[in-house]
Amino acid sequence: MSNAWLVARARELIAHAQRDGTDGQLAAAEETRRLLDEAQRRGEPWTLGQVLRAVAVVRLVTPVLSDTADPVLDELLQHTRRHGLVVLESDAFALRGARALQAGNEDIALSSVATALAMLDNPAPDVLVTKRTWERLLATALVDIGLVLTQLGVHEMADEVLARAHQCIRDNGGPHEISVHLINRVKLLIGWGLRLERVGREEDAQERYDTAAAIAVAVEGPWRESLFPRREDMAAWEQMPVLGAAFALASPGGEHVPLLRALLDEVISPREEILVALALARCLELDGHPEEALQVLATSRKHLAEDTSEPALRLSLVREFARLSGPDGGEVTMSALEQYTHELESELWSLRQARIATLLTRLEHERLSRRAGAFAAQAFQDPLTGLPNRRALDEHLAALLEDAREQPLSVALVDLDGFKNVNDRCSHAEGDDVLRIVAGTLRNALRLDDVVTRYGGDEFVVLLPGAPLPAAEAALQRAVDTVAQLPHSFSRGVTLSVGVVAAGPADSSTHVLARADAAMYQAKRRGGNQIASGV
DSSP, X not given: OOHHHHHHHHHHHHHHHHHSOHHHHHHHHHHHHHHHHHHHHHOOHHHHHHHHHHHHHHHHHSGGXXXXXXXXXXXXXXXXHHHTOHHHHHHHHHHHHHHHHHTTOHXXXXXXXHHHHHHTSSOOOOTTSOHHHHHHHHHHHHHHHHHHHHHXXXXXXXXXXXXXXXXXXXXHOOHHHHHHHHHHHHHHHHHHHHHHHTTTOHHHHHHHHHHHHHHHHHTHHHHHTSSSOOOTTSOGGGTOHHHHHHHHHHSOOGGGHHXXXXXXXXXXXXXXXHHHHHHHHHHHHXXXXXXXXXXXHHHHHHHTTTOOSOHHHHHHHHHHHHHHOSGGGOHHHHHHHHHHHHHHHXXXXXXXXXXXXXXXXXXXXXXXXXXXXXXXXXXXXXXTTOSBXXXXXXXXXXXXXXXXXXSOEEEEEEEEETHHHHHHHSOHHHHXXXXXXXXXXXXXXXXXXXXXXXEETTEEEEEEETOOHHHHHHHHHHHHHHHHTSOHHHHTTOEEEEEEEEXXXXXXXXXXXXXXXXXXXXXXXXXXXXXXXXO
């Protein structure tokens, strides 16, 4: 099993969990747990991050497991922060927003999605993943943010975010990513149309329904090659509840009733149930069966009485129910219900504007906070490699030497063999690329607690707290071997010479670094691409 296979299988399990019943979802959850065990054993940061996300998503879409998603999301956030995986960290915040809505906490959802958006203002691609992989991950994060905004009823911002995701998906997405994106666009447009209806903007709502129906046709091609489980003898809109609802809402009538009844039995999420129930009720009403329409809405309203994940859509369901109900259907009662609904919706529209303002304020606050944090971090960060710089090294080493009496501490100085030739033969730009790649490889090959810093030029210092000299040598040997095995197009043939020493209780920073430097030159004199231990 390659890392690529682990990630691909995790994506497949997400797709199945989103369309399967409880038994299939539980099976997907169990398999993602096994994939996670394997990814944790390997320890490659990007692979582990994507599998962790899959575990979280499968649990989020499985009602009986949704409460268990919280510790997984916490682990995903810790992992992404530790390794600087910004786009996955943003996605983790978006998923935390989705989880907050499941629990009925809109305020946490707003804060989480604002943080997620701020992190993606200008994210720098990671050189350790391909451009296509990076764009796919960025699109996934944007889609998850867009879905939370849609659930919150902030349709204009959701539309902007999904449009940005479209740019990434169009250039780098496969059939599955394209079909998921189009289906999410349909969900957004239907929810937006229902919201516009509630403030009397029927023409604008119809425009959204028509667009959603057109997209439901366009999804057919990529759907046939997607990861979703499906029947080959049926069209996508005959199997996906939200697509069937789009056709019915664009042009409601009795001809849609049999399919919508069947789709209502296949719904997985509260969103799907509300959309199909609304579409079915409208078609039944226009077909001369208002009592049946009312029963469909009453059933869904009762079934979703305790659900809080779709606050905006729930209001549409209640409004439609109020419109079709009332004692004896009398004109006075209906007039009172309509008036009540109008007053309620006017108030909710004002609240919606306040929610948008709150979101924009929090978004700007997050952006300012991140900029301030970035400026502070720059003082301790090497701008080329993203590693801690010499100033940060001095602070880390001084603190660790204070504890050297209580626990072992090994210190290594790493120099790149053949790096001068890279600059001479190629260019300084390519030399910078090699430094970045080697820095990332060195960081990922060592333990999470080890501190890798850029010392200057093509030299790095590694601090290995709690590691006796033999354990440090073994860890550093993995790093030497990993760099030596990099493709020549990445490393340009450079290798590592490493000098490592055990810090003593009486050592100063200057003394321990001088001993590590002397050991490194021993490794150089022996031909490089190896480790030498000093005294």
